[in-house]
Amino acid sequence: MTTPLAACFDLDGTLFDHAGAAQVGAAAFLERQGAESTEAALASWFAAEEEQFERWRLGEVSFPEQRRQRLRTVLPPLGCVVAADDAGVDAMFADYLRSYRAAWRTFPDVADLLRDLRAQGYRVGLLTNGSEEQQLDKLAQTGIDQLFDVVCVSERIGFQKPHAGAFAALAAEVGVRPADCAFFGDDPVRDVAGARSAGMRGVLIDRATQDAATVRDLVFSTMASRGDCSAATS
Structure with missing residues (x-):
């Protein structure tokens, strides 16, 4: 891989x-x-x-x-x-x-993380369940709406996570094969298992136990690594 x-x-x-x-x-x-x-x-x-x-x-x-x-x-x-x-x-x-x-806020490390990923040449995508109006409003109000190449909201694409179709739609829109995509999320089933079911590398982010430096290291080490997309990652 x-x-x-x-x-x-x-x-x-x-x-x-x-x-x-x-x-x-x-x-x-x-x-x-x-x-x-x-x-x-x-x-x-x-x-x-x-x-x-x-x-x-x-x-x-x-x-x-x-x-x-x-x-x-x-x-x-x-x-x-x-x-x-x-x-x-x-x-x-x-x-x-x-x-x-x-009270809307992103986690403090998010904007720098997304900018640095794009600066290193990675495509950056978002996949979220919910109302498109509200989810896009969150991105705009928190100032990260311009930091994604692709934004997929379940209401628009017609599939809800963890359905593999949601992740397939994401990969198609971001312009890579599922196998060439890493997906990071906080839900073991909707995010990690769902991504793996579509052939992506699914990686769990746990904001309750991982600080900003740990999240950043996890994201960049995943992006730099080779491995089986179905392997357990936490």
Whole structure:
């Protein structure tokens, strides 16, 4: 196997600090609803986010509906009143989104990492599940939108990670064979296993345990190495 020609990334949890922004946004939102942003309340928020986003990913509900179900699940047990109609719930969720969006940040090392990869001649791509409007907005608002050669959002390409079709579409758009692409992400199944199922080298990034220097070393050592794309990498 040749060394990779393209370095491709997941967005949320890998380059973009979704958990940090969501925690800030959810805490502010819950307090505006009259609920305490306790550890238990925030855990409930994130559990509902994971459950309902997965339902959307599997095609069981629409993207707006997964948002509504999150509020209908989390708020009543906290003593908060949820609007009776969809438009009212959407307005409530928009209130959360304003706080979430105000807290958007990439991890501190991201811009330099992407610039340095491109400076060394690598193609740089992004593959993310989610709404194209929101995911592109994240890139623009955090200032990294011009640092990718290719951006693939599941809503546009028609495949959700970990489906191999999502990674095949990414490779096609970035202009390399899957075998010549390394994919870096924080989810062992959606990112790493999904990439490997398409013939890419899948590499796990764990922001909770790896500092910026470790992430950088992992990315550049992967790009410089030869090896079996199905081999375990963590």
